[in-house]
Amino acid sequence: MSFDKLLLALVFIPLGTALVAVMLPPARRRWAVLLGSLAWPCFLVPLSIAVAREQTLTLVFGGWSPPLGIGWRLDALALVVLWVHALVGIAALPGAWQRFKPEETESGPFWSLWLILATGVNLATLAADLFNLYVALELTTLAAVALIATDDGIAALSAAMRYLLLAVLGSLMYVLGVGLVYAQTGSLAMHQPGLVELNNVALVLMLTGLMVKAAIFPLHVWLPHAYSNAPGPVAAIMSAVVGKVALVALWRIWFETAVDPPTLLTNLLGLIGAGAIVYGALAAYLQPRLKMVIAYSSISQFGFLLLLLPLACQQAFQGAGFHLLAHGLAKAAMFLAAANIVTVLGSDSIRHLPGLDKRMPLEAFTLALAGVTLIGLPPSGGFTGKWMLLSAAWETGGWFWLVLIVLSGLMSAAYVFRILALTCFHPARRAVHHLHPKPPAITSLAALMLALLAVVIGLYPHPVLDLLGSGVLMDGGVRLQSGVPGAGP
Amino acid sequence: MTSAIFVLVAAAIFGLGVHGLLVSAHIMRKLLALNLMLSALFLLLIVVPASIDGHPDPVPQALVLTGIVIAVSTTAFALALMVRLFRKQGHATIHPDLDPALLGRKHGRRTAPEAEGERAP
Numbered sequence: 001m002s003f004d005k006l007l008l009a010l011v012f013i014p015l016g017t018a019l020v021a022v023m024l025p026p027a028r029r030r031w032a033v034l035l036g037s038l039a040w041p042c043f044l045v046p047l048s049i050a051v052a053r054e055q056t057l058t059l060v061f062g063g064w065s066p067p068l069g070i071g072w073r074l075d076a077l078a079l080v081v082l083w084v085h086a087l088v089g090i091a092a093l094p095g096a097w098q099r100f101k102p103e104e105t106e107s108g109p110f111w112s113l114w115l116i117l118a119t120g121v122n123l124a125t126l127a128a129d130l131f132n133l134y135v136a137l138e139l140t141t142l143a144a145v146a147l148i149a150t151d152d153g154i155a156a157l158s159a160a161m162r163y164l165l166l167a168v169l170g171s172l173m174y175v176l177g178v179g180l181v182y183a184q185t186g187s188l189a190m191h192q193p194g195l196v197e198l199n200n201v202a203l204v205l206m207l208t209g210l211m212v213k214a215a216i217f218p219l220h221v222w223l224p225h226a227y228s229n230a231p232g233p234v235a236a237i238m239s240a241v242v243g244k245v246a247l248v249a250l251w252r253i254w255f256e257t258a259v260d261p262p263t264l265l266t267n268l269l270g271l272i273g274a275g276a277i278v279y280g281a282l283a284a285y286l287q288p289r290l291k292m293v294i295a296y297s298s299i300s301q302f303g304f305l306l307l308l309l310p311l312a313c314q315q316a317f318q319g320a321g322f323h324l325l326a327h328g329l330a331k332a333a334m335f336l337a338a339a340n341i342v343t344v345l346g347s348d349s350i351r352h353l354p355g356l357d358k359r360m361p362l363e364a365f366t367l368a369l370a371g372v373t374l375i376g377l378p379p380s381g382g383f384t385g386k387w388m389l390l391s392a393a394w395e396t397g398g399w400f401w402l403v404l405i406v407l408s409g410l411m412s413a414a415y416v417f418r419i420l421a422l423t424c425f426h427p428a429r430r431a432v433h434h435l436h437p438k439p440p441a442i443t444s445l446a447a448l449m450l451a452l453l454a455v456v457i458g459l460y461p462h463p464v465l466d467l468l469g470s471g472v473l474m475d476g477g478v479r480l481q482s483g484v485p486g487a488g489p
Numbered sequence: 490m491t492s493a494i495f496v497l498v499a500a501a502i503f504g505l506g507v508h509g510l511l512v513s514a515h516i517m518r519k520l521l522a523l524n525l526m527l528s529a530l531f532l533l534l535i536v537v538p539a540s541i542d543g544h545p546d547p548v549p550q551a552l553v554l555t556g557i558v559i560a561v562s563t564t565a566f567a568l569a570l571m572v573r574l575f576r577k578q579g580h581a582t583i584h585p586d587l588d589p590a591l592l593g594r595k596h597g598r599r600t601a602p603e604a605e606g607e608r609a610p
Contacts, residue, residue, distance in 0.1 A: 131552055138559050142566055149570060157574045158583050161516060164567055168523050169510070172530060175556060179534040182549060 003050035013040040018115035026102040033111040041086035073128035084328035088240040091446040092233035117143035124245045129188040141167040148230040159225035174209025177202040213246035217276035228291035232339020240328035273306030281411035290348040319388025321468040326381025329454035330373035336447035337366040354426035362444040369451040371416035381458040495536040502529035
């Protein structure tokens with residue numbers, strides 16, 4: 001039996017279950033969704049074995065070859081994204097189970113949307129041509145917007161609306177770029193075999209569109225409010241994969257589709273990444289709400305993923321892929337813990353945090369542990385990712401990036417320790433909290449598991465690194481293996 | 490030659506859309522502007538690659554058809570969201586500052602009780 005048919009399960013199990021769940025009565029809906037959410041990750045195990053052996057799996061539907069047909073492709077990078085998605089999706093289930101009970105009206109649409117989001121994310125990860133990527137990203141965005149709107153407060157609805165308008169604008173720019181690429185090359189395949197040099201206008205349009213969707217500074221305006229007002233499980237999955245999917249697509253277009261992007265653009269994107277890192281960290285330090293701190297920290301950490309473009313060597317690719325994995329797990333853990341804190345305190349204003357370590361030790365520990373990964377302290381997963389990026393910068397002689405990565409650790413430490421110091425050492429820590437009942441322990445444990453996992457992968461990084469190293473972004477490998485590209489501005 | 494006219498028209502419509510999107514505050518107008526931009530985009534997608542060998546190229550037409558479906562469903566969804574926002578806050582514009590504390594409610598339905606003797610750190 002060939003493994004490539006298993007790719008179908010990654011998309012059609014969530015999609016089918018979502019459609020079935022719509023028809024079920026509300027009481028049974030979440031059971032169906034639970035089954036679906038647990039079923040598709042099972043297929044990742046054989047697929048991982050297959051990718052480790054064959055590096056890429058491809059599937060073309062019904063004998064129609066692209067561009068009219070639909071092609072899927074699974075490689076090491078896509079596999080990493082899918083694993084983050086699977087793990088975070090499962091860990092977010094207890095929180096969602098607790099919040100979206102069948103007797104609550106707002107839970108009606110949630111469960112189906114949850115799986116439609118999963119469908120969109122998996123589809124976008126597997127997409128092998130530019131237009132299917134657009135369709136998949138639109139599906140993801142629409143599901144994500146609807147999921148944010150399940151909170152039903154004015155803040156969440158406004159944030160959802162702003163996200164939707166900007167995301168549509170972003171995808172519009174992206175499609176415009178795709179149209180120009182088709183007009184120029186007559187092909188939509190992401191993995192261009194013909195090595196046609198892309199029109200810079202098309203490239204910039206596609207990149208800008210994807211950067212809006214991935215919330216890369218300075219196109220991030222929708223992100224902080226969308227993440228911080230979304231229900232906890234939604235914020236977790238969004239920060240872990242929804243933005244990353246667009247960013248991975250950006251990597252693919254940069255390295256696979258655009259054969260020789262201009263150096264000016266490379267350095268510009270690197271500088272944008274640097275700006276994101278600094279701005280996100282500073283803004284995170286100044287936020288008055290815990291979830292806003294976590295949201296702005298996402299902007300900062302996304303910046304690292306953009307540093308792959310100027311560094312552009314195998315080590316940088318491994319580092320960036322690993323950072324994507326570690327950050328996804330840690331950030332989702334933080335959002336899940338923050339959701340529990342909001343449930344108990346009724347607010348996530350950091351003024352309410354002092355003394356929380358006594359009342360909610362698991363949540364405080366999760367925040368601290370995930371913070372270790374965000375800062376990049378050894379032996380966490382965040383350390384491994386940043387270390388690989390650092391050594392890549394060292395080897396390519398990109399001193400600017402080297403200093404930036406080192407400094408960014410300090411800046412991340414500033415906002416993580418601000419939260420931790422407030423929680424554990426503030427003099428007002430005996431403040432009397434008016435407490436709502438605590439959510440069941442499994443929701444706290446799920447968040448803790450994610451945070452632990454983010455540290456454990458730092459202790460045993462080799463399976464992931466080997467996988468990423470064997471299947472470097474493009475198997476043509478024209479640009480990544482040909483020595484030293486742009487070495488900093 | 491004719492294709493140049495179509496491209497210019499598309500660019501003009503697109504520009505109108507950008508203007509509308511940036512200038513108007515009402516969500517409905519913003520959505521109209523976005524749809525205008527999408528129309529310009531579809532026009533461009535059909536016109537630009539059409540001139541290969543004198544035959545119409547089927548691929549962009551298939552793409553535009555898919556794009557139209559996506560545009561219609563996105564617009565429908567956005568309108569539904571707008572109506573819900575309107576029912577909640579009484580006007581269909583996005584509040585410039587989304588901080589829920591300033592909107593008079595803290596995180597959805599729950600309100601934070603202010604603890605006695607608590608100091609702002």
